[in-house]
Amino acid sequence: MAVTIKDVAKLANVAPSTVSRVIANNTRISEKTKRRVREAMEELGYHPNLNARSLANSSTKTLGLVMPSSAEKAFQNPFFPEVLRGISTKAHEEKYALLISTGVTEKEIYEAVVGMVQGRRVDGIVMLYSREDDQIIDYLLDVNFPFTVIGKPFQNEEQITYIDNDNYKAGKDATNYLLELGHERIGFIGGDISFMFTNDRLLGYKKALQQKGISLRSRYIVHEELTEEEMKKEIVYLMSLEDCPTALVVADDFVALKVLYILAELEISVPKAVSVISFNNLLLAEVSTPSLTSVDINIYKLGYEAADCLLKQLATSSKERKKITVEHQIIKRHSTDVR
């Protein structure tokens, strides 16, 4: 087998426990032996066996990540690499590793999560999404396992630490921006409503209109839950109305790209005939034609903070729940214009 703590101990002429203490950088070890032990480690090319360590002190120094089912198209959204980048950066700062759940169906993922929790493979979990009726959250709550959620939970909000944007306000801000540009007939093209943020943004949209005394029309609200084709039909129909919208608030940049595509087919010019604002400010918002005015929700930071929060919770083993709101900002580009 590989070189162990015993080999190092022998070479350095100390007890294994001393080596262990040197690794932990225990203050009660003399500098001299520390040096000697370190030299021995160096010479033998020693690396600690992390499983053994985990077993002995029941701490894994790894965080579990739960992604949505890879069967879903949500998975393909460039949102994920970006949160991952945030989480990864913070995790690395604290020398934590990242274990990700596998499984394509919801049930498989659920079981994988139970496996990693009960199997003592992770110290805490970051949920990379928040959706309705999530068994995983119920489970974690039930066994009282540390976790944070990116996005606002549907249930048990008061018991859960989560990181979110103020999506309600983001929806309002986006809509207000269009209102300020002089638009009054404003439509809303939503994403999957089983995700919490879609809901919140929709509420914000409604509120903004209401505050301006503009009455809502259910016609103006289209959800993407349906198939590609159906969404397309809905939009085509929407734009064929005599009093069709002059501006659209769209759930996210990816959906916005689809919308632009459909509008181009209909030969409706953006932003001349219709303005479009969307959310997330993915890299692609910048390079779409026209470039998208988009609400930057700071995805990287969502990830970073989610990891930070969880790590702090683990360090202090506090059970206090927290809510962190990451700021957003409208990035003005060429898909919006005055009425």
Add this chain to the structure above:
Amino acid sequence: MAVTIKDVAKLANVAPSTVSRVIANNTRISEKTKRRVREAMEELGYHPNLNARSLANSSTKTLGLVMPSSAEKAFQNPFFPEVLRGISTKAHEEKYALLISTGVTEKEIYEAVVGMVQGRRVDGIVMLYSREDDQIIDYLLDVNFPFTVIGKPFQNEEQITYIDNDNYKAGKDATNYLLELGHERIGFIGGDISFMFTNDRLLGYKKALQQKGISLRSRYIVHEELTEEEMKKEIVYLMSLEDCPTALVVADDFVALKVLYILAELEISVPKAVSVISFNNLLLAEVSTPSLTSVDINIYKLGYEAADCLLKQLATSSKERKKITVEHQIIKRHSTDVR
């Protein structure tokens, strides 16, 4: 602490070793005791401690994933969720978990990888990219640790198991497609040339032109290595030439989006004035305006096969290296047209 194998043993009135055998589904255990043990496990809600297991039999049932430095923009490419999906699916089929490397600089990642290999946290590694002068590959080769690479390695090709497209052919096919449409002045907009696939596609492009007896012009080849701004200048310059290209082969869909954007600014119509073909066939190829003719390289399959190969290698502990080529296919959309 949690419920262990001993608790189960006690309840089922057997020895711990018997429980262990039941978990492993050892054939020499009678069906009767198996049932009894399983009931006990059920009743107590037993879950094996995976660290203990790993320690005892030195197998972790987890694969390590190495991503490019998250400091790089390559990281944000939607390519990654999709390979991940492939890897994850295969890994799950064999009940393997996934551990991903953290770290933002190359050096940090290198150390993280060494940590997960020496720390015995993974049984094998999938490299999610292939680039020049990669120390990680050198290291893995050096310590003789099982791994597979997505993309063709720059060095030591004969010693490495890798999964790749035939990017040379893909580049040729893409170029030939444009040639068949009657184009003759064809440009190439490359991505980061430190990635192998860029290189190969470029070679294929050159070969195709050469076979048609069309002489290469260095003017027609633009690399994206530079800043956004610089690339833009280059393209603007390219298109201002009197004999500017009537078609472009572009490194990947994401870059193609940028190209479309720049062409739109220059009021050059696609595909009327210029045809554009790109690679990867990401979801966004479909929804860009115009939709992109793109070479589908089967990203999901690249991931799936990489995991499959690695897993097979682990199962048979064969040292045989293998090269797997994933087929590609041109998906015709609206960004290309006859000359």
Add this chain to the structure above:
DNA sequence: CTGAAAGCGCTAACAC
């Protein structure tokens, strides 16, 4: 077919 016991490599009392 099942049990007893050793040991995987490390940490953490407890000694001195």
Add this chain to the structure above:
DNA sequence: GTGTTAGCGCTTTCAG
């Protein structure tokens, strides 16, 4: 300051 020792929870000979 450092050594001794007893586990962490599992697997795996070796007996029987």
